[in-house]
Amino acid sequence: MSIELKDVTYVYMPKTPYERVALDKVNLTIEEGSFTAIAGHTGSGKSTLVQHLNGLLVPSAGEVLVDGVNLLGKDKAAKIKAWHARQQVGMVFQYAETQLFEETVEKDIAFGPQNQGLDEAEVQERVREAMELVGLSYKDYKDVSPFALSGGQMRRVAIAGVLAMRPKYLVLDEPAAGLDPRGREELMSTIQKLHKKWNLTIVFVSHSMEDIARLADNLLVMQAGKLRAAGTTAEIFADAQLLQETGLEPPQIMQIMQRLQKAGLPVDSSAITPEAGLQSLREVFHVK
Amino acid sequence: MLNNIMIGQYFPGDSFLHRMDARVKILLLLILLIEVFAFTSAPVYLIMTVLTFLMIMISKVPMRMVLRSLKPLWWIILFTFVLHLFSHPGRELYRIWQFVITQEGVEQGALISVRLMLLIILSTLLTFTTSPLKLTDALESLLSPFKRLGLPAHELAMMMTIALRFIPTLISETDKIMKAQQSRGADFVTGSIMSRLKNMVPILVPLFLSAFRRADDLALAMEARCYRGGEGRTRMKEMKLGRLDYVAIGVFALFSAGLGVSYAL
Numbered sequence: 001m002s003i004e005l006k007d008v009t010y011v012y013m014p015k016t017p018y019e020r021v022a023l024d025k026v027n028l029t030i031e032e033g034s035f036t037a038i039a040g041h042t043g044s045g046k047s048t049l050v051q052h053l054n055g056l057l058v059p060s061a062g063e064v065l066v067d068g069v070n071l072l073g074k075d076k077a078a079k080i081k082a083w084h085a086r087q088q089v090g091m092v093f094q095y096a097e098t099q100l101f102e103e104t105v106e107k108d109i110a111f112g113p114q115n116q117g118l119d120e121a122e123v124q125e126r127v128r129e130a131m132e133l134v135g136l137s138y139k140d141y142k143d144v145s146p147f148a149l150s151g152g153q154m155r156r157v158a159i160a161g162v163l164a165m166r167p168k169y170l171v172l173d174e175p176a177a178g179l180d181p182r183g184r185e186e187l188m189s190t191i192q193k194l195h196k197k198w199n200l201t202i203v204f205v206s207h208s209m210e211d212i213a214r215l216a217d218n219l220l221v222m223q224a225g226k227l228r229a230a231g232t233t234a235e236i237f238a239d240a241q242l243l244q245e246t247g248l249e250p251p252q253i254m255q256i257m258q259r260l261q262k263a264g265l266p267v268d269s270s271a272i273t274p275e276a277g278l279q280s281l282r283e284v285f286h287v288k
Numbered sequence: 289m290l291n292n293i294m295i296g297q298y299f300p301g302d303s304f305l306h307r308m309d310a311r312v313k314i315l316l317l318l319i320l321l322i323e324v325f326a327f328t329s330a331p332v333y334l335i336m337t338v339l340t341f342l343m344i345m346i347s348k349v350p351m352r353m354v355l356r357s358l359k360p361l362w363w364i365i366l367f368t369f370v371l372h373l374f375s376h377p378g379r380e381l382y383r384i385w386q387f388v389i390t391q392e393g394v395e396q397g398a399l400i401s402v403r404l405m406l407l408i409i410l411s412t413l414l415t416f417t418t419s420p421l422k423l424t425d426a427l428e429s430l431l432s433p434f435k436r437l438g439l440p441a442h443e444l445a446m447m448m449t450i451a452l453r454f455i456p457t458l459i460s461e462t463d464k465i466m467k468a469q470q471s472r473g474a475d476f477v478t479g480s481i482m483s484r485l486k487n488m489v490p491i492l493v494p495l496f497l498s499a500f501r502r503a504d505d506l507a508l509a510m511e512a513r514c515y516r517g518g519e520g521r522t523r524m525k526e527m528k529l530g531r532l533d534y535v536a537i538g539v540f541a542l543f544s545a546g547l548g549v550s551y552a553l
Contacts, residue, residue: 017300056467091471098461099468101493111490115473147497161472 001032003053003089003169003203007062010048014060022048024225025062030203032168035195037212037233038205040222041247046205047094049222050171053203054089055082066169087116090167094174097146097154105131105149105157106142112165123164130164133198134190152183156190163194170194171203176211191215213237213251213272221246237272253277297357297412298419304532305347305417310426312533316540317414323544324406327551330395333402335547340409349416357412358405365404372397420452429527442518450506458499465494 010023022045030036030053040046051057052064055071064071066085073079093099102108106127113123128138134156141149146157155175162170172191176184192215194200206212212219212233219236221229223246229236236242237250249255253274261269268280282288300306305313324336344354358365378392415423428445435441466476469490476487 051467054471056470087473091468093464093468093471096468098494098498099465099472099490101490111469111474112472115475165473 001067001168003030003067004028004065005049005052005062006065008049008052008059008064009061010045010052010057011060012048022225023052023059026225026227028220028227028230030169030201032201033199034218035202035216036204036218036220037216038203038220038222039207039209039212039246039248040228044222044246045225046222047173048225050091050173050203050205053169053171054091055086056091087165088168090162090165090170092159092162092170092172092175094177095155096158096162096175097151099158099161100146100154103145104143105136105146108146108157109161109164112161116165126164126166127160130160133163133194134160135186136160150183152179152186155179155183155187159190167200169201169203173205174207175204176206176208188215209237209249209251210253213254221248234270234272238270297353297415299347299349299353299416300419301348301417303347303417304536305343305413307530307532308417308536309527309529309533310418310422311429311527312529312536313414313418314423314426314430316536317410319540319544320410321407323547324403324410327547328399328403329551330399332547332551333399333406336406337402339543340406340413343413344409347413347417349413354409354412354416358408361404361408365401368404369397369401372400421449424448424452425523425525425527442521446518454499454502457502458495461498462491462495465491 005026005028008023008026009021012018012020012022026045026049038046038049048057052059054066055064058072066088069081069085070078071082071086073082100108102111106124109127109130110123113126118126127142131138131141136153136156141153141157146154149157159172159175175191176187179187188211191202191204195202195215202215204212204216216233219229219231219233220227221236221242228246229239229242237254240250243250250258251272253276254269254272257267257271257277257280258269260267265284267284268276271277271280324333344351373389373393374387376390376393376396378390380388381391381394382389418426424445427448428441431439431441431444470476474487474490476484476491479487
């Protein structure tokens with residue numbers, strides 16, 4: 001089971017002077033159970049790409065398959081199948097807290113499951129579960145207005161609103177943008193937990209190479225609407241030329257290790273997480 | 289979903305019409321529209337139509353886009369035409385039960401329909417060739433003589449500029465919120481009118497919130513840069529009449545005089 005993009009092309013405002021090709025024949029597969037990050041310069045087509053994953057944007061050419069179902073159903077039966085396939089992909093937008101609208105946290109999170117046509121008891125159960133998943137206590141927060149919360153908490157509520165629909169795939173578009181370091185750290189741990197404990201397949205757009213190195217297994221690099229490279233995070237970060245051409249920087253720890261190596265220390269310059277870096281330094285200095 | 293809307297439908301270009309002073313364009317358009325009303329006759333409308341197509345060609349705006357601006361008003365034009373068909377007494381052409389189509393009715397209906405189309409196409413040509421910003425600047429300048437009567441020309445223009453500036457922003461915001469709620473299973477397309485209205489709440493609440501926040505931020509940013517109204521304010525782009533504009537005015541005056549004489553004869 002996977003999400004598959006086949007020759008997906010997307011053109012903004014076709015046949016006007018503002019026409020722009022945002023995606024150009026993108027082919028990729030996101031396997032179930034994987035943690036995939038998408039990186040690339042601003043305007044490289046990352047956000048456009050992820051909006052295809054649950055059919056919010058319809059490709060100008062090519063097709064998107066979720067678990068083998070084309071998201072663009074032709075006849076009625078295919079449309080219903082496509083609708084169910086789209087429900088499998090939860091989507092968390094940039095600054096997701098701007099989508100909150102209800103009077104209480106509970107009501108807002110319940111919006112998605114209610115639209116799925118679930119009964120009240122089931123909805124309540126899902127809200128409770130989703131709130132615990134993102135680390136908000138159901139008892140304390142369910143009757144609070146979402147607009148009385150801090151920015152980080154509001155974003156958690158928004159993510160819970162998506163999780164309550166129990167998607168198989170979770171797409172997050174720069175989920176940590178604009179959060180303070182602590183909020184960011186908490187959110188990243190939450191996402192990691194969702195992946196490890198709850199087996200959610202995660203697609204994650206980010207500008208932070210540190211977050212990508214720490215969390216993701218696979219990395220897709222976008223450049224000018226094209227899929228420039230795809231591979232494991234270690235592979236991509238090891239390709240210095242690719243990073244330079246696409247305007248990405250390797251994670252800070254990797255830069256440090258590379259400089260140490262240049263200075264003559266026999267450290268492992270392919271370490272992409274602080275933990276791996278520390279491990280390598282320990283070995284070099286024989287510290288246990 | 290909403291990204292196919294064009295605001296003020298400005299079509300960037302570098303034609304004669306694009307380079308003309310916006311104030312001159314507005315004034316000439318006004319006079320031209322008055323002439324369309326004043327000289328209602330078939331030959332004049334024929335000349336006017338030729339002139340209009342000539343201007344579209346000069347402006348290099350694709351004909352298809354100009355004609356598309358007629359689309360929303362298509363039904364009104366058709367309705368007007370049909371109404372005129374039956375409402376003029378005269379030589380009978382065709383009879384449907386009580387209603388009589390007359391020769392005069394057909395002529396009047398055709399004239400009025402052409403008049404409507406001319407009005408729409410000429411006005412859209414102005415917005416096609418003038419950026420919204422230039423348009424508001426021109427309005428401010430044209431309205432400034434009325435300041436003495438207490439008309440806040442600068443403030444009105446500033447309000448319009450800000451509104452225009454934020455329409456695309458709010459549209460992209462709406463688009464994003466709609467997509468977010470659609471991802472949560474919201475349905476804006478099917479259902480009864482009541483349920484569809486109810487479904488607007490998840491869009492409107494976040495949209496208003498963000499609009500108010502943006503308004504607050506903008507007010508603060510303007511105040512931080514010492515904005516205090518139009519008094520003694522200079523501009524980055526001064527509006528000046530060039531040779532082009534005098535030529536346009538001259539040609540237009542000749543054209544109008546010709547029309548007036550030929551109509552009187």
